[in-house]
Amino acid sequence: MFIILRKGTIIETRPLARKLGAFVALSKTELLVLERLHKRRRTFVAGRDLVEQGQADQAAYILISGWACSYKLLPDGQRQIVDFQIPGDFLGLRSVVLHVSDHSVEPVTDIEVTEVHASDLFKAFSETPRLATAVLWTASRDEAMVVEHLVGIGRRDATERMAHFLLELGKRLTLVGMGSKAGYACPLTQYLLADALGLSAVHVNRVLRELREHGMVTFRDGYVTFDNYDRLVEFADFEVSYLDQVGPLLK
Amino acid sequence: MFIILRKGTIIETRPLARKLGAFVALSKTELLVLERLHKRRRTFVAGRDLVEQGQADQAAYILISGWACSYKLLPDGQRQIVDFQIPGDFLGLRSVVLHVSDHSVEPVTDIEVTEVHASDLFKAFSETPRLATAVLWTASRDEAMVVEHLVGIGRRDATERMAHFLLELGKRLTLVGMGSKAGYACPLTQYLLADALGLSAVHVNRVLRELREHGMVTFRDGYVTFDNYDRLVEFADFEVSYLDQVGPLLK
């Protein structure tokens, strides 16, 4: 997706622009401001944290390619993965807005990001208020996902939780063209799934086997295959209106 | 807390203004715009929902007095309370930004609120971008609380979870002048606690007894008393930097 300005300048609208565009119809000026936010392109290798819990005044990042996860560490060494990020998602936006990071972010695979400085972000907001509204929208969407995750951990049993999780991930990936109702490539290990779902790795394995043996999903060799999408949806009781955004809501 | 404009006009800055003011230093104009958002004052009785899961294009509310909770219902009748709201908090902000509500909001006590219409909110953002930034900040703060809640449910055992919860609530109430390190008035029932913490009401009771018998907190007759604040903090492993905001960060 590109926009072409007079004099032939071509601007690639990144995944983020596409996502925001689903909420507010962004003008050329707004797209330009958004474009200027992408300060510096950087890469990080899998496993080395880009945002660290407790640090103050960090930059935020926009994920271009690869997968990351945001998590919190407990003093006894346990960790809880709060969410996974896929291309187009912000990394560490909360750290910037709150001026101190309440969580860490770790790349699951090698990733490419662009850096966004706090001051540039707030300046962009004052120049183009609609951009601020759009970012509030992404933040709300993220919060809705965390809430859904909370409900899953609090009230669903291990198998439903896993089914729901794999479906939600599939839906998110489909929205950015990286998945379908057939399945998707998924670089997560069973250990990562365990830390995300509040289970032990051992139990993740059993649960995955169960879902596979019931002919609903197969998670194998870095690939999730939906063997029976509809039955899985029914089993997991999956409905996520907040991911169903189709056209811009703010003209 | 009041601001006095020339010609003697007096504007009461509501709890929300106080909260936002902790993040961005708001000008008189901005306070006025904020004031105009408070459209209509309404009251709701305990137990009758103001926001209902699945409804589209609702208004948001700002809580003036009383307690509320936001929750999600599962088809099997279980519910998970996501968060409790106290004066100064938004109710259903996400419903407005996402244009459809992913959760319900129920008053725990009789409450007073003021209504905020979506269109007014977005208009206010475009007039005073700093207000948009401030609202993004509250949303991020709320998200941080949900994340902390998620971690608690995923990785803490029932007793730590309860201890952490009572401490966080105490801190939030202290910020709006409704609590201290000695304790606070708390209208929550053990059933509500159970739905929030992902436990059964029976187990909530046992956990409260345990904490009481260990001389850490007493929850009785609508009042939470911290018998030994420091030991409780250590036991619950409580540290919440995101609630520690002291002065305005954006001048």
Added chain:
DNA sequence: GCTTTGGGCTGATCGAGATCAGTCGACGAT
């Protein structure tokens, strides 16, 4: 007066999922 209702409280039993203690195969490093 009696009864209903709602919140707090308790003991006994049961089960989902953690924990412990492994095996197995694939890779990359020395």
Added chain:
DNA sequence: ATCGTCGACTGATCTCGATCAGCCCAAAGC
């Protein structure tokens, strides 16, 4: 060529918290 590591996988056992089945007390209703 072998060692170390990492991820997937399995069986046996233990435990935390759910569930069931109650009791007690205070306030509200008839």
